[in-house]
Amino acid sequence: xxxxxxxxxxxxxxxxxxxxxxxxxxxxxxxxxxxxxxxxxxxxxxxxxxxxxxxxxxxxxxxxxxxxxxxxxxxxxxxxxxxxxxxxxxxxxxxxxxxxxxxxxxxxxxxxxxxxxxxxxxxxxxxxxxxxxxxxxxxxxxxxxxxxxxxxxxxxxxxxxxxxxxxxxxxxxxxxxxxxxxxxxxxxxxxxxxxxxxxxxxxxxxxxxxxxxxxxxxxxxxxxxxxxxxxxxxxxxxxxxxxxxxxxxxxxxxxxxxxxxxxxxxxxxxxxxxxxxxxxxxxxxxxxxx
Ligand code: SIN
Numbered sequence: 001x002x003x004x005x006x007x008x009x010x011x012x013x014x015x016x017x018x019x020x021x022x023x024x025x026x027x028x029x030x031x032x033x034x035x036x037x038x039x040x041x042x043x044x045x046x047x048x049x050x051x052x053x054x055x056x057x058x059x060x061x062x063x064x065x066x067x068x069x070x071x072x073x074x075x076x077x078x079x080x081x082x083x084x085x086x087x088x089x090x091x092x093x094x095x096x097x098x099x100x101x102x103x104x105x106x107x108x109x110x111x112x113x114x115x116x117x118x119x120x121x122x123x124x125x126x127x128x129x130x131x132x133x134x135x136x137x138x139x140x141x142x143x144x145x146x147x148x149x150x151x152x153x154x155x156x157x158x159x160x161x162x163x164x165x166x167x168x169x170x171x172x173x174x175x176x177x178x179x180x181x182x183x184x185x186x187x188x189x190x191x192x193x194x195x196x197x198x199x200x201x202x203x204x205x206x207x208x209x210x211x212x213x214x215x216x217x218x219x220x221x222x223x224x225x226x227x228x229x230x231x232x233x234x235x236x237x238x239x240x241x242x243x244x245x246x247x248x249x250x251x252x253x254x255x256x257x258x259x260x261x262x263x264x265x266x267x268x269x270x271x272x273x274x275x276x277x278x279x280x281x282x283x284x285x286x287x288x289x290x
Pocket of ligand 1: 134
């Protein structure tokens, strides 16, 4: 693995993942506020690698909240009851005896049904099961760049329709959920609504273009018939989820992971029935996609 320390950074040590997507960042104590120059380096590494892991960070909820503020302030997390006394923190908890599908078990980019979806999601691992529980990420920039110029030109002017309805709507998967679940999900009529975002999104920092669709939250394409939209989205969902675009994140306890929702999608893999998995999650506010 290549270390980028000498090349680009003075205060942090950045080790890109072998997959060529994602990186690990060492040399920091995230329980303390980051000085401006260090923060700048973290932001630069994050822009470059999209999914950055900070190992060995035993953080309190307050420290995770403070780090989230430093990264740009809180996003709005709907449809899930937050932690008592911490309105911006979600506890992703699945008990050993839970049978309900684990939270996040489908490819998605967080809250893409919002007008200004979160730029980042920050997940801190408190209890990691001995098997399973990986989080998979797709590099949606490389997936876009792998398309033919003709396909890119066809997709670029399109607006994709996003909605929370398949998950949190009145007829969504959580409304039909009969298994006991520790996390308190709030099914809502509001989730049945929809809005549009560019199907190809330009990253506000890197200027790179990325596919911005996902099977969980993208339900159509504006100005196309449902059949046409289904065919194109079906192709894109298969195209995006190819092994060559994926980074598989393996958790260790007390690791903080921050990913960029503007150019990735992710999938929380199960496979840990019989074991507790416990994470704390915050989001960073983002812009209206362009
Ligand atoms: C999520 O989709 O935010 C959950 C990711 C995970 O639990 O690994």
